[in-house]
Amino acid sequence: MTLPVPTDPQETAPLPVTVSSAQTAVADMRATARWTVAATAAVGGVLLGGLPFAAIGKLHGGGDLALAVGGLAVAMAGVFWVIWATGEVLTPRFVTLTSLDGPGLAGLRAAVQREPEAFFGPFGASAAELDRSCRHHTQTAARIARLLVTETDDVRRARLTHWLGVARSNAAHARARRRALLELVHAWQVRATLRRARIHTLLASLLVVAGAVLFLLATDGG
Known part of the structure; x- marks a missing residue:
């Protein structure tokens, strides 16, 4: 007698492909970082594009020129600092399970320790x-699949198919x-980087x- 072979649950009910809340959070944080970089770049464009030419006629002597150039350099250093610090949020990251032990993830580790089943389930x-x-x-699935290839008995094939x-x-x-x-680890890393970027x-x-104050002092009526 030939027994019906149970259907593989992976074929009839595959796991749905969803976008997790962690991925959504990363996208939102990176959107914030891109906005910050764009706004800072606009400030840098104003500093480099408009102010120096408008102030040429207001500079009197080498002292004013040095003060204006120094002030502009300081302001641009601040602009580049923001872009560099915030750009770290947009940098692709390589994440493994060992990353959970990395710096800045103490809060996540504490949550995992409090409720391990919520993160690991029965595994x-x-x-x-x-x-x-x-x-x-x-590996178990691979071993059963190899056994199933060579098995000829219908009863054993049915059992192997079920366990596969x-x-x-x-x-x-x-x-x-x-x-x-x-x-989640990736999102937590991006969150920590964004927090540091805000301080920077x-x-x-x-x-x-x-x-900007130094620049204005240099161009304030000579």
């Missing part, structure tokens, strides 16, 4: 255990958990203001 209580589960279920579906489903869910964790932007803005 362990740490990033290392989750990674091992991914490899284990993937289970192994593939487990592997897919473990990989989904790992991918979600990697995306504040300090650099003071530098721009100081440079």
Whole structure:
């Protein structure tokens, strides 16, 4: 008697492809960084494009010229500082599970330790255990698939097909958990970089203001 072969659950119900909230957060943070860079570049364009030519007739002597050039240089240094610091947010990052132990992720590590099941599900209580589960279920599915190729008994083929579906489903869910964790680590890294960039932007803005003041003093009626 030939038994019906169970359908592979991976073929009938594949995991949906979705955009996680972590990916959305990264996109929003990078949009903020791009806006900051664009606004700062516009300020730099004004400093380089308009002010020097407008002030040529107001400079009297080498002292005023040196003060104006120095002020302009200080202001432009602040502009470049903002662009450099904020540009770090836009830099592509290579993230692995070991990145969870990196600097700036203490808050995420604390959340993972408080509720490991929310991050790892049934696949362990740490990033290392989750990674091992991914490899284990993937290797198990591969071994069952090899056995299924050479198996001729209908009963055993039905059982192997069933367990192949289970192994593939487990592997897919473990990989989904790992991918979600990697995306969260990535988002947390970008968040930390954006926070640092905001501090740099504040300090650099003071530098721009100081440079502008020096420039105005040099061109203030001689």
